Amino acid sequence: xxxxxxxxxxxxxxxxxxxxxxxxxxxxxxxxxxxxxxxxxxxxxxxxxxxxxxxxxxxxxxxxxxxxxxxxxxxxxxxxxxxxxxxxxxxxxxxxxxxxxxxxxxxxxxxxxxxxxxxxxxxxxxxxxxxxxxxxxxxxxxxxxxxxxxxxxxxxxxxxxxxxxxxxxxxxxxxxxxxxxxxxxxxxxxxxxxxxxxxxxxxxxxxxxxxxxxxxxxxxxxxxxxxxxxxxxxxxxxxxxxxxxxxxxxxxxxxxxxxxxxxxxxxxxxxxxxxxxxxxxxxxxxxxxxxxxxxxxxxxxxxxxxxxxxxxxxxxxxxxxxxxxxxxxxxxxxxxxxxxxxxx
Amino acid sequence: xxxxxxxxxxxxxxxxxxxxxxxxxxxxxxxxxxxxxxxxxxxxxxxxxxxxxxxxxxxxxxxxxxxxxxxxxxxxxxxxxxxxxxxxxxxxxxxxxxxxxxxxxxxxxxxxxxxxxxxxxxxxxxxxxxxxxxxxxxxxxxxxxxxxxxxxxxxxxxxxxxxxxxxxxxxxxxxxxxxxxxxxxxxxxxxxxxxxxxxxxxxxxxxxxxxxxxxxxxxxxxxxxxxxxxxxxxxxxxxxxxxxxxxxxxxxxxxxxxxxxxxxxxxxxxxxxxxxxxxxxxxx
Numbered sequence: 179x180x181x182x183x184x185x186x187x188x189x190x191x192x193x194x195x196x197x198x199x200x201x202x203x204x205x206x207x208x209x210x211x212x213x214x215x216x217x218x219x220x221x222x223x224x225x226x227x228x229x230x231x232x233x234x235x236x237x238x239x240x241x242x243x244x245x246x247x248x249x250x251x252x253x254x255x256x257x258x259x260x261x262x263x264x265x266x267x268x269x270x271x272x273x274x275x276x277x278x279x280x281x282x283x284x285x286x287x288x289x290x291x292x293x294x295x296x297x298x299x300x301x302x303x304x305x306x307x308x309x310x311x312x313x314x315x316x317x318x319x320x321x322x323x324x325x326x327x328x329x330x331x332x333x334x335x336x337x338x339x340x341x342x343x344x345x346x347x348x349x350x351x352x353x354x355x356x357x358x359x360x361x362x363x364x365x366x367x368x369x370x371x372x373x374x375x376x377x378x379x380x381x382x383x384x385x386x387x388x389x390x391x392x393x394x395x396x397x398x399x400x401x402x403x404x405x406x407x408x409x410x411x412x413x414x415x416x417x418x419x420x421x422x423x424x425x426x427x428x429x430x431x432x433x434x435x436x437x438x439x440x441x442x443x444x445x446x447x448x449x450x451x452x453x454x455x456x457x458x459x460x461x462x463x464x465x466x467x468x469x470x471x472x473x474x475x476x477x478x479x480x481x482x483x484x485x486x487x488x489x490x491x492x493x494x495x496x497x498x499x500x501x502x503x504x505x506x507x508x509x510x511x512x513x514x515x516x517x518x519x520x521x522x
Numbered sequence: 523x524x525x526x527x528x529x530x531x532x533x534x535x536x537x538x539x540x541x542x543x544x545x546x547x548x549x550x551x552x553x554x555x556x557x558x559x560x561x562x563x564x565x566x567x568x569x570x571x572x573x574x575x576x577x578x579x580x581x582x583x584x585x586x587x588x589x590x591x592x593x594x595x596x597x598x599x600x601x602x603x604x605x606x607x608x609x610x611x612x613x614x615x616x617x618x619x620x621x622x623x624x625x626x627x628x629x630x631x632x633x634x635x636x637x638x639x640x641x642x643x644x645x646x647x648x649x650x651x652x653x654x655x656x657x658x659x660x661x662x663x664x665x666x667x668x669x670x671x672x673x674x675x676x677x678x679x680x681x682x683x684x685x686x687x688x689x690x691x692x693x694x695x696x697x698x699x700x701x702x703x704x705x706x707x708x709x710x711x712x713x714x715x716x717x718x719x720x721x722x723x724x725x726x727x728x729x730x731x732x733x734x735x736x737x738x739x740x741x742x743x744x745x746x747x748x749x750x751x752x753x754x755x756x757x758x759x760x761x762x763x764x765x766x767x768x769x770x771x772x773x774x775x776x777x778x779x780x781x782x783x784x785x786x787x788x789x790x791x792x793x794x795x796x797x798x799x800x801x802x803x804x805x806x
Contacts (some may be wrong), residue, residue, distance in 0.1 A: 272611040402633045406625050412605050415574055418598030418626035463612035
């Protein structure tokens with residue numbers, strides 16, 4: 179992959195088409211993994227289900243269509259939204275080290291969802307809505323604080339503000355947990371903060387998919403605009419952008435998608451940080467390519483993580499634990515390598 | 523093309539005006555140097571011309587209308603701007619970076635097409651850096667990056683180009699390349715306004731010079747009229763003399779702009795020779 183980027187361009191005709199196959203290849207890999215994930219599981223025994231038994235085994239068919247298919251699709255959608263939002267966050271803040279989870283968005287959403295659960299609003303849309311409102315509040319608070327901090331450069335201030343806001347919402351979440359019914363609500367909240375897709379079916383998927391898909395649509399369409407917005411304020415302004423307003427719109431779309439899915443999946447960290455980096459390494463930084471590549475890779479990454487989570491052990495491993503494990507490993511590898519450069 | 527009318531500018535966090543009572547009219551097709559020490563208000567004047575800063579009082583007219591009142595896309599087709607330094611966080615290839623200059627010509631969510639790509643390539647070629655097309659901008663040297671950024675201004679195809687200290691961080695060879703590119707812009711008939719504290723660059727590239735000190739216009743006129751020890755000493759608060767120090771702008775003087783301006787006299791880094799066209803801006 180590195181070599182493809184380092185290759186000197188040939189004469190004066192380096193061209194966009196050169197990259198097109200790479201994105202197509204990413205999508206092909208994503209679909210292949212999706213198909214494999216459908217077959218992966220612990221029925222009839224741990225490992226991959228032999229597609230030939232589908233004709234004879236009705237239980238296998240039912241399992242595939244009503245349990246695994248919605249779950250695999252939810253995992254793919256979650257991965258796509260997290261990665262696309264992560265990429266949007268990184269470009270909007272001109273900072274390759276941010277993701278929704280770093281800026282109070284995930285913790286805000288967690289608090290909002292838990293609050294809704296404790297208040298007895300248990301419908302997915304109510305939980306999503308509350309998660310969305312507090313996610314946006316978390317983002318707004320992080321950005322506002324970073325602007326006012328009198329310490330360090332923009333990147334550092336943003337990370338510090340994110341830490342403060344996330345910690346604030348974590349403590350608020352702890353209060354909610356303290357007040358929660360230990361038998362009915364607390365287990366839900368605990369499961370939710372670790373992240374996971376167990377128990378998701380067509381109905382819950384259908385409830386959150388429209389918002390998630392709309393968010394993905396906006397982020398994909400804004401791919402090239404994000405390249406412009408990733409420049410310094412005065413530069414993007416000089417190119418005819420309204421940096422403040424456009425960034426706010428794109429972030430709102432990203433947060434809406436993340437909050438909708440987070441309401442059913444709980445907090446799934448790291449995917450939003452790590453996947454866009456991998457995408458940029460593979461296809462380049464230009465939003466026209468990094469955005470679709472992030473979407474494909476994010477879908478592939480979460481599909482694999484979810485398959486591992488539900489297949490590896492007899493009991494289910496929380497999804498957030500798997501993504502954090504694989505994500506931190508990849509993050510460390512990226513920082514040890516020369517793939518990420520933050521110039522300050 | 524650009525007109526300042528008794529402009530007062532102040533930064534939100536500032537307790538005094540960065541620019542006060544500044545009036546100037548920049549005629550179409552001219553190349554104007556804003557010459558002054560650090561902190562004299564040069565950059566502020568450029569940001570006001572871009573519409574990024576609104577004057578506290580007075581008016582900055584871009585193509586006959588207050589600069590900050592233009593719709594963003596239209597304004598970006600009238601004026602291109604190059605800041606002094608630009609932090610770039612992502613490894614865009616040079617051609618992708620230059621292509622961003624096409625944004626003002628496209629609808630908000632539209633993507634550039636093959637013709638835009640062609641223009642970006644032509645701009646890189648025009649500056650003699652076609653070979654950089656596929657290189658990541660984060661891997662370019664300061665001089666190379668400055669040329670790539672200039673190429674982004676070129677593809678913006680705006681009649682007015684505002685450049686903040688375009689050669690400040692460059693070595694002589696790169697400074698000369700940028701200065702030549704600047705002169706080429708002028709030959710195409712664009713209006714160029716650049717800030718600098720380098721009198722030799724002003725002499726080399728500008729039709730007219732505005733001397734600025736502490737946010738106020740000190741003097742204006744042709745290079746010959748303004749770049750003289752007395753005025754420069756007053757502008758920069760240090761005594762100026764004429765030395766025999768060599769400068770890249772001397773040897774190359776006759777090159778790109780030979781037909782427009784007389785080269786500075788040999789043996790002087792600060793020419794005071796008459797012969798420059800006196801088509802200076804009209805102070806008001």
